Amino acid sequence: MGVVFSRPRTGRFWRFVPVLLGGFIAVFPFLPFVNDYWVDVGFFVGLYGLLGLSLNVVLGEVGLFDLGHAAFYAIGAYTTAILNTTLNIPVLLLLPVSALVASGFAYLVMSPVIHLRGDYLCIVTIGIGEIVRIIIVNNPWGITNGPNGITGVGFPTLGPFVIQTPMQFYYFVWVVVAFVAFMLLRLQKSRIGRAWNAIREDEIAAEAMGIDVRAYKLLAFTLGAALAGLAGNIYAAKMAVVSPQSFLFMESALLFCIVLLGGLGSLPGVLLGAALVVIFPEVFRRFASFRLLFFGLALMVAMIFRPGGLLPRRREILELDGLDVQGFSAEKVSPVRIGQVSLKEHSPVQVPCELDPCPLLEVQGVTLRFGGLVAVNRYNLAVYPGRVTSLIGPNGAGKTTLFNIITGIYRPDEGRVLFKGEDITGLKPHLVVARGIARTFQNIRLFPSLTCLENVLTGLHCRGSSGFVSTVLRMPFQVQEEREFVETAAYWLYRVGLWEYRNELARNLPYGKQKYLEIARALTTGPELLVLDEPSSGLNERETEELMEFLQRLLQEGITILLIEHDMNVVMGISDWVSVMDMGSKIAEGSPWEVYNHPRVIEAYLGKEEEWVGSTS
Amino acid sequence: MRVFFEQLVNGVTVGSFYALVALGYSMVYGVMKLINFAHGDLFTLGSYLGYTFLVWGAAWITERAGLWWGVLGAILFAFLANAGAGILVERVAYRPVYRAGRLPLVVSALGMSIFLQNAIMAVWGPRFQVYPSDLVPVASLRFLGLSLPLLKVVILFLSLGVMFVMYWIVEKTEFGAAVRATALDREMATLLGIDVQRVILFVFTLGPALGGMAGVMNGMYYRSIQFSMGWNYGLKAFTATILGGIGNIPGAMVGGVLLGVIETLLAGYIPGGGAWKDGFTFLILILVLIFRPTGILGEKVAEKV
Secondary structure: OOOOOOOOOOOHHHHHHHHHHHHHHHHHHHOOOOOHHHHHHHHHHHHHHHHHHHHHHHHHHOOOOOOOOHHHHHHHHHHHHHHHHHHOOOHHHHHHHHHHHHHHHHHHHHHHHOOOOHHHHHHHHHHHHHHHHHHHHOOHHHOOOHHHOEEOOOOOEEOOEEOOOHHHHHHHHHHHHHHHHHHHHHHHOOHHHHHHHHHHHOHHHHHHOOOOHHHHHHHHHHHHHHHHHHHHHHHHHHHOEEOHHHHOHHHHHHHHHHHHHHOOOOHHHHHHHHHHHHHHHHHOHHHHHHHHHHHHHHHHHHHHHOOOOOOOOOOOOOOOOOOOHHHOOHHHHOHHHHHHHHHHHHOOOOOOOOOOOOOOEEEEEEEEEEOOEEEEEEEEEEEOOOOEEEEEOOOOOOHHHHHHHHOOOOOOOEEEEEEOOEEOOOOOHHHHHHHOEEEOOOOOOOOOOOEHHHHHHHHHHHHOOOOHHHHHOOOHHHHHHHHHHHHHHHHHHHHOOOHHHOOOEHHHOOHHHHHHHHHHHHHHOOOOEEEEEOOOOOOOHHHHHHHHHHHHHHHHOOOEEEEEOOOHHHHHHHOOEEEEEEOOEEEEEEOHHHHHOOHHHHHHHHOOHHHHHHHHO | OHHHHHHHHHHHHHHHHHHHHHHHHHHHHHHHOOOOOOHHHHHHHHHHHHHHHHHHHHHHHHHHHOOOHHHHHHHHHHHHHHHHHHHHHHHHHHHHHHHHOHHHHHHHHHHHHHHHHHHHHHHHOOOOEEOOOOOOOOOEEEEOOEEEEHHHHHHHHHHHHHHHHHHHHHHHOHHHHHHHHHHHOHHHHHHOOOOHHHHHHHHHHHHHHHHHHHHHHHHHHHOEEOOOHHHHHHHHHHHHHHHHOOOOHHHHHHHHHHHHHHHHHHHHHOOOHHHHHHHHHHHHHHHHHHHOOOOOOOOOOOOOO
16 A cells, blocks of 8 residues: 655755755854854754753643753763762763663652643742752762862763864764654654644543553653753763753753744754754853843743744644545454454453343443532443443533543542443543543544644554654554554544545634544544544534434444433434433433433423422412 | 741741742732743842832931831832833733743743843842841840841731732622632633733732832841842742642732741751752642642642543
């Protein structure tokens, strides 16, 4: 199959920009006007570029406010300085060691706080940055030498070759930047990069699509810290001195500005941001003490006129013209096929069912209280394979809460949820979806600034296994997996009629199409049970009918459906079984017609007969 | 025991500066969801404005109106001038960026902070400035065996009084209800006919004004001020805000006072604690957040799924 990968639609010119830029960086020290001073400036552009790239992993890709990034940089620098001056370990050998120590530190300190949201995480990172600096200043066990810092760090040596002149350092840092940028580019276009971006866009939806949000956030922090550790090593080697003065809060704030000046998540943007932040004060050097004044002004002006950064990230555009989507068949790229492969890995024990036919999903006596309010009260529900089960009830009855319990967003106070006979109560959402339950949300939760194709690809996250190493090395199985992902995603996009919108950002789609995109995203996870929360809300009559037809086709293909629905035409039209909820409890269940005429159901929707009499008299 | 109580009074006094600065942080955060990094530097600005007022004009006022009036004049001057500065900052640095979302706003705030700090340095110079000390009587108040300098007591009661007024405005008046409603749900507040622009103006005027006031009191308490001290105060105030529960105005006051007390006691009782106190402060903050992710008085906000 001739799939064309990653061919940006932008013109030929843009493809040469990285080459030209790389060429410029390579010959820069040999340009006629460049003296050692400007080579050093070039070195610092590279160093801050590296730091910017490291923060960009956390801030740009995952959207975590990290205003204490200098802590990881400091730890890298001090690891190198301490081990080199006391144990005489060669500086170059300490490059990976510094990265490892910094990332290990990040893992340890971020693990307990990684669940904090937005600004709370921000203040914690500021706190960590300050704590690290204060520890360094206070010279514990005499290892950091307090405010004076450590002097006499050696030069990096590789056999007889020593890195010591400005030009050698210049090339050293830029080679490291090139390696790191290459690695990050590969990560950006992979399962990992998509997972990071999905978390940034909508954490809950990301979790519901099978992304282990906690693990991926920690991965971002450890990787970011490792890269900052590299920068710390290079800094220590270049300056031969490290002191706490270099790792103030201002340093973290500066890195933050580099990432935003360039453009969140944009690698060339971050390098440009670093160049501006380093070169700007140099150009204004003759204004001496006013240069920071101008820098502050420049930051404001930049944000007023280019709030998205100077070189904002462009979403990857895949042309995929060689992909014969019409030729695909359900068997070929069926989600169920992928699902079954993975299910074997996820659930080795099959508990035999005593009931016949055995329910696919069983909710047994589930109760959930919010404070004094009993949102769901000892609810029982059985969903049989190959059927449509509807959950109906007045607004506020607790239907969505029950869905959230089934899909793992809430943990019930009492009761169990069984899926294919296995207890899945309290499993986190990303594990539930991996077992084969996919969902949509009442208020559409797409990843607004990812393309439609990327949205759908995210659904495949839980079916993949490529990790950090295989992505960076682009191992054959990772390439194969990515190819299969794109085919499956393309198939489902085509099925819901959004193939032509594949490169459009999700937020630009009209409402009805967004609904289909969300369903397609759920379907690519390869579910056996599809849980839809009010799929027809906001759709007009014709669209609703199309949706019903689509759902019925899914049913024929072996996907069981559980839905919350208010539109009685939909409920009556496609349901095999209806369960009615009011005030958290089940008040009736049965076939659609039984329920439709059930006195308690009528009462729940319309009120009691006596009340009507009472209110009129 | 006497030492402990004296330390406690010191802690509450320092804490009340933090609380006044934190109030501005918290109100702006509540309404704008913006971490106003320039707030700490507005505090410094207030401190310098008060300094200039005291050096140039306070003696004149004190001669004619009696002791204390010069100091009160300086506080009032810094309060009013900072209110104007707050409006200006909002116009120049924030209003043009509102639509762009939160992150550009943070960068703009950082830019404003760097700008203000360096502008203050350009005007008043990079060296420490020392507040004049001959404006208030050097006397001590004896109370239950404690000896408390009069200046400290006045500062303490002044800031507690201001906090009480703030609490009353925000919790008991109709306009306060509008501010709280805007903080909870800006769109809904607009729909209910609340003039959100007025609320924004209010927080950007009153916040820096309170900060300026705290700046003057801080100057009289510690005597020496420097152009770069705002960073640290801003950070402390932000910490206090989060400690109390972000966007929660009584929380900011509680957080500020608590922070001051913790710091002072740590510095006073742990040998060598002075050098470590900021580290401990952040450690306590992190521990509080691990066990109460929304601060001490912050309410748990469940995200609607």
